[in-house]
Structures are given as C-alpha cells and as structure tokens.
Amino acid sequence: MSFLLWARRLLPRRWLRWQVQAFAGSSMGTSWSVKVCAPHRPDLPCIADAIAAVLDGVDREMSTWRADSDLNRYNRAATPQWVVVPDACYRVVTAALLVAQQTGGAYDPTVGRLVNLWGFGPDGRRSARPEAAALTRARADCGWQRLRCDDARRALWQPGGVCLDLSAIAKGYAVDLVCERLQQLGIRDYLVEVGGELRARGWRADGRPWYVAIESPGNGTELPLIGVLRDGAIATSGDYLRYFESEGRRYSHTIDPRTAEPVAHALAAVTVLHTQTMLADAYATALSVLGADEGLAFAQRYGIAARFVSRAAQGLAVVESSAFARFRCA
Numbered sequence: 001m002s003f004l005l006w007a008r009r010l011l012p013r014r015w016l017r018w019q020v021q022a023f024a025g026s027s028m029g030t031s032w033s034v035k036v037c038a039p040h041r042p043d044l045p046c047i048a049d050a051i052a053a054v055l056d057g058v059d060r061e062m063s064t065w066r067a068d069s070d071l072n073r074y075n076r077a078a079t080p081q082w083v084v085v086p087d088a089c090y091r092v093v094t095a096a097l098l099v100a101q102q103t104g105g106a107y108d109p110t111v112g113r114l115v116n117l118w119g120f121g122p123d124g125r126r127s128a129r130p131e132a133a134a135l136t137r138a139r140a141d142c143g144w145q146r147l148r149c150d151d152a153r154r155a156l157w158q159p160g161g162v163c164l165d166l167s168a169i170a171k172g173y174a175v176d177l178v179c180e181r182l183q184q185l186g187i188r189d190y191l192v193e194v195g196g197e198l199r200a201r202g203w204r205a206d207g208r209p210w211y212v213a214i215e216s217p218g219n220g221t222e223l224p225l226i227g228v229l230r231d232g233a234i235a236t237s238g239d240y241l242r243y244f245e246s247e248g249r250r251y252s253h254t255i256d257p258r259t260a261e262p263v264a265h266a267l268a269a270v271t272v273l274h275t276q277t278m279l280a281d282a283y284a285t286a287l288s289v290l291g292a293d294e295g296l297a298f299a300q301r302y303g304i305a306a307r308f309v310s311r312a313a314q315g316l317a318v319v320e321s322s323a324f325a326r327f328r329c330a
Helices: 001-012 044-062 069-075 088-100 112-117 132-141 171-182 278-291 292-302 322-327
Strands: 019-025 028-038 081-082 155-158 188-193 199-202 213-215 225-228 232-240 243-246 249-252 267-274 305-312 315-320
Touching: 019 044, 028 044, 028 171, 044 069, 044 088, 044 171, 088 155, 088 171, 088 278, 132 171, 171 188, 171 199, 171 232, 171 278, 199 278, 213 232, 232 278, 243 278, 267 278, 267 292, 267 322, 278 292, 292 305, 292 315, 305 322, 315 322
Parallel strands: none
Antiparallel strands: 019 028, 028 188, 081 155, 188 199, 199 232, 213 225, 232 267, 243 249, 267 305, 305 315
C-alpha cells in the first residue's frame, strides 16, 4: 500500500492539505456542476476542458434539440434502413431498450413524436392537449419493439418514422462518462451533477462522505431528505418541474407510452439509487410512469432502491423499497 493511500485512510485530511475544486457550466440544455477533492492542486484547466468535452460530445450525439446530432440523423431517416451511430449512442440506446423490455414499455425511447406533440420537445411548448387524430398518428410511430440492433456494426434499424428521444437517460450517461474521465485524470473523490442527476465517489476534503438532499415536491415547507452518496448515483423524476395546465388539469412532461398521454396518477416524484447514473435516470422515469403501487412492486422485484412520493388528501405519502434504506443518514 502506497504512503498516500495509507495517509488518506488514517490521517485527518487537513494535515494532508486536501483541496476541493468546483467547476460549473451549461450543456445539453441544462446546468452542470462538478466538485473534485485531491491532496494537491490539480490541473484545473485540464479538468474543466475534459468535462466540457465529455458533455458536448454527448450533446452532439444524443440531443433531440440539435439538428446535426447523430440521434436526429437517425430520426430523419424516413425509409426503413440501418443507421450506424457512434459507440456511446449505441450503448445508451441498447440500455434504454433493456429498461423498456423490463418495464413492459412503461419506459420507451421511441416516444419522441409524443414528447414533441405534448409540447415538451424541440417543437415548442403548448397550452392545450393535442387533438385525438394527431395523438393517433404520433402513437403509430412509437414502439420500442420495432427497433433492432446490430452489435457488430453499431447500427440501429430505423423501420421508418420512429423518433428516438433519449432525454430520460442521456444526462445520466453523461454523468457516468464525466466520472470515467475524472478517474482517468487521477481524481478519485468527486461529486458530479448534470441537470439534477448526481453521482459521487470517495470523500469530501473533511473526510466525510458526500451528502445530498432530496427536496419534497410539496409546498416547500417539508424538510428535504438528507442522505449519504459514497459510491453511487441518484436520479429523481417528478411531475412538478415541467408541465402545463389546461381546463383544470395538469399535464406532466412524463409521457406514458402505453396510453400516449402524460401520467395521470397521484405520484409526484420518484428517486432512484443505482451504481450507474444512466440506469438511475431511466428507472426513475419508468417508475414515474408505473405509479407508486406498480412501481414499488417492480423495484422490489429487481432490487432497485427507490423512493416514491405521492399526493394524498392529508398531504404527501412516502413509500420506499427495502433497498433504499442504505441511503438515509443515521
């Protein structure tokens, strides 16, 4: 064991001059922040450039908001054909299809046309529900079962008309990729956040673990849940951040691919812990679609650490899967 590793474990960090360096910016249509902890002053410009390069690369490949993205190149292929995509994009799509299969389509990466139609995509916002005929046409272009994957060529089958949307998984993947890059730069202690999805490893400068807070979707009077994120990821999906109201009804950005409409149940937010932010991101969306009861059953069956917050007559009701308990602070 090296002296540095021994010292990290046994000596107070203030004796070793541990430093925390913070980075922040915007990419992928959202904000990001990174905190790194090291026993020496790292090459700050190198780290900042590496983070920006990773995030811009994911955006360039998987954004539905960029006309020149590899994802939109696939979406523009109107006739049936194989479309070769970059390795990272292929990896995310295949992960999304796995979650789609596990959840029976509650999560579906082919909902791009529905997302746009409901006003939550690049086509712009709306203030009223779409017409039934338009929903029927958009729904006909959805269906994760229509996709095929060619591992050898890193190619995706475009059956014609399918519009992929990776918004519910790409930010999580970007977090994982930033973490990998930090590891390559010799950074072992960090907290990475992109658009609210987080992943942490190691310790803070004071020798304590990284603490994260989960805010309540209520009226703001509830205290946030504080937990420890030592070597894992956390993602939250909720109906209270992006929505519109029409004729007395709230329409959330979370679309149920099985009904072609925003979810209508009482579930307000789902938080998922996982070893990968990519999967925490996707599972949080899937469980938001499934609802508290079906979602909890799914989480228990697959051993997923999940927390469900639902609106009830008396306020907010919270249920957690058995695997979620390890997150809570003592």
